[in-house]
Amino acid sequence: MTHLTGTELEPAPTPDLQGEPRRRRPALWPGWSVATRFPLLDVGLVLAAVIVIAGILAPWITPYPEDAGAAVHPESVLQAPSSAHWFGTDIVGRDIYTRVVFGARVSLGIVVVVLIVSALVGLTIGLAAGFFGGWVDAVLMRITDVFLAFPAMLLAVALAAVLSPSAFHAALAIAFTWWPWYARLARGQAATIRRQGYSDAARVLGAGPVRQLVRHVLPNASTAVFVQMSLDAAGIILTAATLSYLGLGAQDPTPEWGLMVAQGQSLATTAWWMITFPGLAILVTAVAFNFVGDGLQSALDPKRGQR
Amino acid sequence: MTRYIASRVLQALGVVVGVVILTFVIARLIPGDAAVAYAGRRATPEQLAAVREQFGLDGPVWQQFVTYVSGVARGDLGISLHTKEPVLSDLLRVFPTTLVLVAIALLFAAIIGIPLGIIAARSHGRIGDLITKVIAILMVSMPVFWLAILLQIIFFSRLGWLPAASAYDTKLDATSPLYTVIGVPVVDALLTGNWVIFRSTLQHLILPVIAIAAYPIGAVAMVTRGSLLENLGDEHVRMVRALGFSERSVFGRFALRPSLNPILALLALVFAYALTNSFIVESVFNWPGLGSYAVKSIQTLDVPAILGVTLIVAVMYVLLNLVVDLVQAVIDPRVRS
Numbered sequence: 060m061t062h063l064t065g066t067e068l069e070p071a072p073t074p075d076l077q078g079e080p081r082r083r084r085p086a087l088w089p090g091w092s093v094a095t096r097f098p099l100l101d102v103g104l105v106l107a108a109v110i111v112i113a114g115i116l117a118p119w120i121t122p123y124p125e126d127a128g129a130a131v132h133p134e135s136v137l138q139a140p141s142s143a144h145w146f147g148t149d150i151v152g153r154d155i156y157t158r159v160v161f162g163a164r165v166s167l168g169i170v171v172v173v174l175i176v177s178a179l180v181g182l183t184i185g186l187a188a189g190f191f192g193g194w195v196d197a198v199l200m201r202i203t204d205v206f207l208a209f210p211a212m213l214l215a216v217a218l219a220a221v222l223s224p225s226a227f228h229a230a231l232a233i234a235f236t237w238w239p240w241y242a243r244l245a246r247g248q249a250a251t252i253r254r255q256g257y258s259d260a261a262r263v264l265g266a267g268p269v270r271q272l273v274r275h276v277l278p279n280a281s282t283a284v285f286v287q288m289s290l291d292a293a294g295i296i297l298t299a300a301t302l303s304y305l306g307l308g309a310q311d312p313t314p315e316w317g318l319m320v321a322q323g324q325s326l327a328t329t330a331w332w333m334i335t336f337p338g339l340a341i342l343v344t345a346v347a348f349n350f351v352g353d354g355l356q357s358a359l360d361p362k363r364g365q366r
Numbered sequence: 367m368t369r370y371i372a373s374r375v376l377q378a379l380g381v382v383v384g385v386v387i388l389t390f391v392i393a394r395l396i397p398g399d400a401a402v403a404y405a406g407r408r409a410t411p412e413q414l415a416a417v418r419e420q421f422g423l424d425g426p427v428w429q430q431f432v433t434y435v436s437g438v439a440r441g442d443l444g445i446s447l448h449t450k451e452p453v454l455s456d457l458l459r460v461f462p463t464t465l466v467l468v469a470i471a472l473l474f475a476a477i478i479g480i481p482l483g484i485i486a487a488r489s490h491g492r493i494g495d496l497i498t499k500v501i502a503i504l505m506v507s508m509p510v511f512w513l514a515i516l517l518q519i520i521f522f523s524r525l526g527w528l529p530a531a532s533a534y535d536t537k538l539d540a541t542s543p544l545y546t547v548i549g550v551p552v553v554d555a556l557l558t559g560n561w562v563i564f565r566s567t568l569q570h571l572i573l574p575v576i577a578i579a580a581y582p583i584g585a586v587a588m589v590t591r592g593s594l595l596e597n598l599g600d601e602h603v604r605m606v607r608a609l610g611f612s613e614r615s616v617f618g619r620f621a622l623r624p625s626l627n628p629i630l631a632l633l634a635l636v637f638a639y640a641l642t643n644s645f646i647v648e649s650v651f652n653w654p655g656l657g658s659y660a661v662k663s664i665q666t667l668d669v670p671a672i673l674g675v676t677l678i679v680a681v682m683y684v685l686l687n688l689v690v691d692l693v694q695a696v697i698d699p700r701v702r703s
Contacts, residue, residue: 099499204377205384208680208687297509301646304511305661320512327515328523338512345507353503353588 100354106347114163126153127161129312137330147332149322155332158314159340165315166344169230169299170292176234178284181241186272186280188242189249200246207239226299226315229308233298237291244287248280255279286359290352293345300341316341370695378688385680389673390434394427443677444670448662453674456659459549461678463533464648464655466550468640471575472633475582480629482583483590488617490595498587505584510643514577514650521573528573531652534566577647582636589632593625627694634686641679 118124122143126132132152140147146155188199222228252258252275261275300317302308309315311322316337323333409417437444443453479502486498522530529535533551545558552571555564597603598621606620607613641656648657656675663671 098496099503201377201380201384204381205388208381208385208683209388209676293507297507300509301511304509304646305664307664317509317511320509320515324515327519331519334512334515338509338516341509341512342504342507345509346503349503349507353499 097354097358099350100358103347103350103352103354106343107351110163110344110347111167113160114167117161117164121154121157121160123154123157124161126157127314137326137333139330140332146336147330149319149333150326150330155319155336158319159316159336161314162316162319162337162340163344165226165309165313166296166299166341169226169233170295172227172230173234173237173295173299174288174291176231177237178241178288180234181238181243182245182277182280182284184238185242185245185247186249186276189246190253190268190272190276192250196246199242203239203242206236207243209236224307224310226303226309226313229299229302232302232307233295237295240291241284241287244283245280248283249276252276252279282359286352286355289348289355292348293352296341296345296348367695371692374688374691378684381684382681385677385684386435386438389676389680390431392676393434393669393673438677443674446663446671446674447668448666448671453670456671457656457674457678460654460656460659462548462550463653464641464644464657466553467571467574467648467653467655468578468637468644470571471578471640471644472582472637474575475579475586475636476629476633478579479583479586480590482587483594484617484622486587486591487594487598495591498591502584502587502591505580506588507584508580510577510581511646511650513580514574514647517573517577518650529566529570530573532570533654534563534570574644574647574651574653577650578640578644581643582633582640585632585636586629589628590625593628594621597621597624627697630693631690634683634690637686638679638683641682 113120117127121127123130130151130153132148135144135148135152137150138144138148138152144154144156146159149155149158184199184203188196188203222231249272258271258275261271299308300315300320303315303317304321306321309318311318319337320334320341323330323337327334441454443457445451446453446456449456482498482502486495486502489495489498518530521528534555541562545560546554548554548557552564552567555561555567598617603616603620606616611620644655645657645660647653648655649661652658656678659671660675662668663675
């Protein structure tokens with residue numbers, strides 16, 4: 060090798076990609092082609108949007124908004140569905156349609172509280188474990204394992220007993236059992252991201268651990284976390300409804316779906332509408348969020364969805 | 367391999383110790399005086415003091431903790447406040463019934479769920495895939511308590527096809543008495559050849575099994591589908607296809623076999639979920655198992671019994687995960703590293 064001819068410094072020719080069709084890069088905002096390829100995602104998004112909007116607009120789209128509270132109407136007790144009461148009335152004469160629509164507020168509120176609390180706790184612990192590794196990782200993940208081994212419902216039962224039952228306390232109890240999943244997820248993400256080139260670059264440039272975590276690890280782990288959140292929303296709604304059904308969640312005047320099923324259970328053979336509509340509300344909401352979560356997972360994960 | 371097994375067993379033991387500590391902390395948090403709950407509201411102060419001394423409730427917290435841990439280590443979980451029996455013997459009495467119920471439900475779920483996932487994967491991207499996926503998502507989105515009540519109303523109250531409650535028709539005991547072998551009616555009837563009662567137990571099993579199996583069916587179908595698709599796109603399947611193997615054997619021998627590993631892991635996870643779901647289903651169908659016991663303990667704030675139930679469920683979960691990890695390590699050497 061005597062002297063450089065200059066060709067060595069030229070960029071390598073672009074590899075020929077003609078042979079195999081290039082895979083489309085998954086976009087965060089799914090484009091039109093994505094929308095047509097993932098029909099369940101579309102259905103889920105529409106359903107979820109309808110439920111959220113119905114919850115927000117509840118006082119304006121329900122005929123008897125006062126029935127969402129502790130109203131009593133002796134003249135209209137246990138009426139079957141009719142044009143005046145689309146979903147019938149309950150044992151004290153309240154309009155079930157009104158209560159089901161207002162119930163969206165309660166259930167979605169619980170979902171928001173659980174997701175925020177468990178994501179905050181789980182991300183903090185998981186990111187720290189994955190980022191620092193070593194004994195920090197070992198200690199934090201063993202603690203996480205203990206909470207993971209605990210049956211979620213029993214832990215929630217114990218906490219509801221301590222904190223006196225209410226929708227908010229049920230949400231806290233669920234969050235208490237939900238964060239380990241986020242900790243595991245975040246730990247895996249942090250451990251992978253830490254080994255990437257840009258993390259090394261940031262470290263070499265003198266970024267401290269906090270800056271590295273907040274600026275580099277957290278943003279890159281967020282996609283996985285958001286997919287997990289949409290998948291979890293359905294599970295949280297089911298758990299919250301179950302706690303209320305057992306009397307460990309929302310209490311009477313609150314229009315909570317699980318509680319409404321419990322109130323109608325003893326009358327279910329005659330007043331079928333008392334358990335049918337609140338139960339359907341739980342099912343439809345859970346289906347909507349599962350459609351969204353499953354669709355997002357397929358749309359964002361090229362290995363699973365685009366084949 | 368030995369090292370892997372040893373480290374996994376140690377890890378599992380550590381988790382169990384953590385669970386014991388956590389149950390103690392929770393027991394301390396639950397309000398209400400255990401002595402009053404045990405001796406009754408009209409107990410005299412002397413009686414209360416005697417109860418406190420008997421159960422070590424009068425000592426400092428650390429001492430109670432030591433008593434509790436050494437008790438658990440010896441299998442002494444305390445006395446249930448509502449049955450007045452040792453919690454351990456209560457659990458041994460009710461747990462097998464629930465275990466059989468959940469095991470049958472999971473078997474049922476695997477029999478329905480795995481073929482459902484295979485159908486979805488085979489018709490990937492077509493209408494069959496979409497339909498099975500919607501079915502699976504409906505299954506995992508079903509509120510269990512609601513499903514149980516609906517099944518009871520439709521098949522018992524309206525149609526009168528199936529019984530609504532308990533493990534078997536006790537009226538049959540008059541003509542063909544059931545002898546206890548292990549304390550689970552369906553197994554006892556089978557072992558003693560009591561076909562009249564066996565028939566009755568099967569009829570009583572149908573609705574609770576469907577209610578418990580709903581979620582596992584959906585979950586198993588989705589995981590089977592996902593992991594089959596992942597394997598079908600793998601190099602080894604492409605290779606086998608290129609070698610000219612029939613599509614049938616490509617599917618069964620080379621794609622399905624490696625997919626069994628994640629399904630196995632899922633079943634362990636779902637077992638814990640099904641166990642807590644069986645609590646609700648048992649109380650709706652008045653099934654004499656761990657779930658009814660747990661619900662009754664919760665309603666009477668029977669702390670030792672609640673803790674006993676929690677411990678047994680948590681230990682089952684840890685054990686199952688351990689077994690799955692070890693089985694996976696045997697099947698797939700990559701897991702060991």
